[in-house]
Amino acid sequence: MHPELIDTRSGESRPLCVECGESFERDLMEIAARRGTGMPVSPRCPACRAARRDEHNARVLETLRTGQLQRTRPISVGPDEGARSLYSAVCSDCQRPIRLPFKPRLDRPLYCRFCRDARSGR
Ligand SMILES: [Zn+2]
Ligand SMILES: [Zn+2]
Known part of the structure; x- marks a missing residue:
């Protein structure tokens, strides 16, 4: 369950970023895009998401540079066949x-x- 605050004036719930604890505005475009896909809406504020994206990109570039991308990929997805x-x-x-x-x-x-x-x- 995602942490939320209820706005005392408008009565609307505002999500709290799981990273920095700040409340943020829900991205309506994202909610619309995720609807029906079963994918959760990001529990992080836009700033933290941008920071994570940067971090992720830096990691990918680093693995590309060191040639370890093959090894970092999961070998199998889903339940164990055997x-x-x-x-x-x-x-x-x-x-x-x-x-x-x-x-x-x-x-x-x-x-x-x-x-x-x-x-x-x-
Ligand atoms: Zn945040
Ligand atoms: Zn036995």
Whole structure:
């Protein structure tokens, strides 16, 4: 929830900048542009936003200059691909919770890595 002040005279709410704590005028153009996109309206005053933009630009230029842009980019976006298809089960021996990359068969005992190793005599 964004901090807001209610103007005692007009009764309008004014957002407070999360950066400097000053109240500022909402940018109606921005609100209109963000409507329906699900993107939040910036919680910072125009001055702080400009400062952040400058900071951001300086950082991008710095990474470009040092050639680290490739590494600073996130490798994957969204939920972990591998984690989604794991099934939960419980080891038939030690009751330890285990994760399986396949759907477990209920008519067969399932063992965790340790119990399976122990059973195969390692
Ligand atoms: Zn500010
Ligand atoms: Zn086990």
